[in-house]
Amino acid sequence: MLNKIFSAYVRLRYGKMHWSLRYYYRDTYYCIAVQAKYLLRDYIFKPKYKVTSFDGEFAPELQFALPFAYWHHKNGTLKKTESSKFTRELYFFSPAHEEKYDTRRPEGNYNFEMPRILYSQDYDMNKWAQVPLKETYQNNVYVFDKPVLVIANRYNMEWDGPPISFFSIELLDHIISELKDRYTIIYNRPRPQNITMDNSDIYDMDEYSWLEKTHPEVILLENLWRENRAKANNFNHLQLQVYANASKFLSIHGGTATLASYFGGTNIILSKQGPEHHFGCYHKLYPKFSGAQILHAKNDDEVKQFIRNY
Known part of the structure; x- marks a missing residue:
């Protein structure tokens, strides 16, 4: 009944x-309505009752599920968290x-x-708290002579079709050539065996051999995983350790x-x-994760422009 009412209102x-x-x-209004039933438990009586459980995709988990759980932790009402494989370090605060x-x-x-779920016209959210991943996972292991720049790439199926947004080899060559003198560049594109898969197929760009031949100065995150000097429990844990020591990202x-927006500094997002474009997610939501400066590039040329300017 509520969904019908909200659907009619939105229409x-x-x-x-x-x-x-x-x-x-419509879903935004429904989320707000659902939270109303917890008013007394969350704000008056505050028993340790909340069990958060999430088996959706990685982005909405970081955007909504993790900050929601952390809010309950700070509120004293978190009892348990449930999620996918390789997430224990994300929920470091969970009892x-x-x-x-x-x-x-x-x-x-x-x-x-x-x-909230997925996209919303309203990111002024209650029961949502910034999760201190950077402060938790900063370390003395992944420290280099120059500041760290992480290039976090992906090459996945998008909307049941071929990849659309990704750093091509041509663009990678431009980025690395422009920035390698000023930064220690760490490249990350997780392989399927290192992460929990969803319905998006991961394709091969064949960029790893190209990087090792053309830009041997670039550090591959998967090589750091093989070494595992900081004794990470899994690849996600390693990402947290490395990202926590960086303040510049391209993603x-x-x-x-x-994930790259959780660690402050500047993040250029291609x-x-x-739907993120319509809802202004990169301006309204993403800066909330850590106070990072978020620069949204809509094409390869804008990536190059942001690199020049920032």
């Missing part, structure tokens, strides 16, 4: 908007964390127990960009299309 107020965007507006799910499901994104929309 009346935003009727000219494309149908593929309208239901995100009891279970890596319950072997895969991530797109359907898991629609978890209305969160204060691709989705979970890649979301996103050529997606």
Whole structure:
């Protein structure tokens, strides 16, 4: 009944908007309504009752599920957290964390127990707290002579089609040539065996051999994983350790960009299309993760321009 009411309201107020965007507006209202039933437990009585469980994709977990759980931790109401494999270090604050799910499901994104899901017209959220991943995982191991710049790439199926937003070999060559004298560059594009998969196929760019031949000065994160000098428990843990010592990032929309936005500094995000553009996520939501400066590039030329200017 609530969904019907919210759907009717959104249709009346935003009727000219494309149908593929309208239901995100409806879902925002529904999320707010669901949280109302916890008013007494969250703000008055505060028992340790909340179990957060999330098996959706990596980006919405970082955007909504993790800060929601951390808010309950700070509020004294967190009892347990449940998520996918390789997430224990993300939920370092949890009194009891279970890596319950072997895969991530797109359907898991629609978890209305969160204060928001996916995209929203309103990112002024209650029950959402900044998670101090940088402060937690800074270390003396991944320290270099020059400041660290992380290039966090991806080359995945997008919207059931071929990759759209990614740093091509041509663009990588430009980025590295421009910045290698000033930064220690660490390149990261996780292989399927190192992360919990969802429904997006990961393709091969064949850039690793090219990097080792053309730009041997670039450090490959997967090589750091083989060495594992900081004794990371898994590849996600290593990412946290390395990213925590960096303040400059270039990343691709989705979970890649979301994680990079958790560590302050400046993050140039390449996103050529997606609902994020309509909802202004890179300006309204992403700076909240750590106070990072977020620069949204819509094409390769804008990436080059941001590099020159910032």
